[in-house]
């Protein structure tokens with residue numbers, strides 16, 4: 001006779017053990033949701049720096065579609081600006097720090113999404 005309960009326990013245990021390997025380093029789709037919720041107000045829904053709050057800001061929120069500018073920035077720099085805020089990287093304090101609101105994983109994800117916006121497209125350096 002089949003015993004469903006022990007099978008379920010085994011499955012749950014397997015999931016638990018495999019959990020750390022199922023996530024991936026950066027998830028741009030998850031990043032897009034975060035971006036829409038937290039960043040689009042200033043940076044615009046498409047990342048062009050034209051969000052509804054942007055009109056009166058000086059400097060303007062960065063245009064993330066500007067690949068000529070954005071592609072020169074390292075992941076480490078983007079993680080710092082987004083996590084610690086603009087002021088921590090010598091930029092405007094209008095760019096908020098997100099590390100108390102977003103997890104490290106969420107910040108990785110939002111960087112992955114920001115990378116998808118650049119025109120011309122972003123290509124990671126060979127050593128990453």
Ligand code: HEC
Pocket residue numbers: 034035038039040041042043053057059060061062073078081082086090091092093094095096098110111114
């Ligand atoms: C209150 C408005 C505001 C919000 C909300 C905001 N930003 Fe910004 N952001 C700015 C401004 C203004 C700048 C430009 C700073 C400067 O040029 O000195 C900026 C700059 C940046 C830069 C460019 C850094 C560089 O080196 O040029 C990145 C990347 C960035 N923001 C990402 C984000 C992400 C991701 C979010 C959401 C988690 C976000 N921002 C939310 C206002 C905002």
